[in-house]
Amino acid sequence: MVERVTLIMDVFEGRSSRLSLEEVSRCTRLPRSTAHRILDQLVRLGWLEHTALGYGLGRRALGFGGGDGAHSRIREAAAARLHQLQIRTGMVVHLAVLDGAEVHYLDKAGGRFAATVPSRVGGRAPAHSTALGKAMLAWLDPEDVETRAGGSITRLTPRTIADLSTLHQELNRIRRRHGLAFERGECFPDIACVATAVRGPEGPVAAISLVGDAWSPLEKVAPLVVDAARQVSLELFPGQEEGRAKASRRSGPAPEETWSAQTMDRLLTVGQYGDWQ
CATH class of the missing domain: 1.10.10.10 (Winged helix-like DNA-binding domain superfamily/Winged helix DNA-binding domain)
Structure with missing residues (x-):
């Protein structure tokens, strides 16, 4: 039994x-x-x-993992959104937080493809090699990034970022894409991810990703990840939207929160070898 x-x-x-x-x-x-x-x-x-x-x-x-109230609150706020993402896309969905130089997986939802993705709830991975980690690192000060990742950048696959200079260039590209992070085969061969951070008033508190095989058309599902992260942010920090509205009145129109296919085409370009630029 x-x-x-x-x-x-x-x-x-x-x-x-x-x-x-x-x-x-x-x-x-x-x-x-x-x-x-x-x-x-x-x-x-x-x-x-x-x-x-x-x-x-x-x-x-x-309750067995439940010593950390902050993590429990994040999981609770994200649970419905993760489920909706998985049902809508059929892909594996991750929720993770940044812990030093690593991402710590808080939740995972997936269909038939889940068994082929070697992540697990409670597991960890180097932040610089995952879309989840890069999505959160992109919103930290460069000095903080170097403190966290400087001594731990290792190459897991031939496509893994292996030095700080390249990592900073990638994080800058992520910021220019309004926080969208991609990786193809950087953490595990033949697996690709798109992620964006769940952000609070003081910076990133978590990240959400969709995972597919190496040739998944991630640009098509990227807006869904952005919207899910935004909704979780509002759930965790309900006053944040009002603060952004006040800031936009002072500084001008706010950027669009949801993107059309045409906007995505402008934001994302594919390099010669399939890399996201």
Whole structure:
């Protein structure tokens, strides 16, 4: 029984993961009746919850990582947006925070492609090699970037940024793209990501990314990531929009918050070798 419970709990990849009975049965290879019986017991005991969207992690399961109230608040504010992104795109969605020179994955939502993405909730990766990390580093002072990443820039793949000068150039390009960060094969071969930061009054507090294979048309889903991060920012910092409105009245019209396909074409260009510029 313990082995079967473990099989079931392992298929839930994060706070926003939602699975049907059929999906749990298929992923665990347990008979449908057996999976249903165990799921029902786990719901009654608080390890899982059951809603119209399916089964998800319950209060007792989520409580195990729960020493950090700030991280719990970020996960709670982002959960619905991550789920919507995953359903709308069919891609893997990540939520992460910056911890020194690394990104710390707070949540992961994904469909069939999720098993091929070697990230996990609670796991870490070098910030300079991920779209998530670069999206957050772009909004820090250059001195802070060097303090965090200066001694830890290592090459994970042939495409990984391997020196501070190149990293600063990339972060400058991200700022010019209004915070959109891309990476193709920099952290893991054959995997590509687009990310943008969730920003508060004092800087980036987290980042959201969409993950696909190396040739995914990320420019088409980039506006969805931008909008999701903006909505999470408003959820976490409800007074921020009013502050931006006041600032725009003093300094002129604010830039567009959502982008048309034509605007995206102007913001994003593809280099000779498929690199995002």
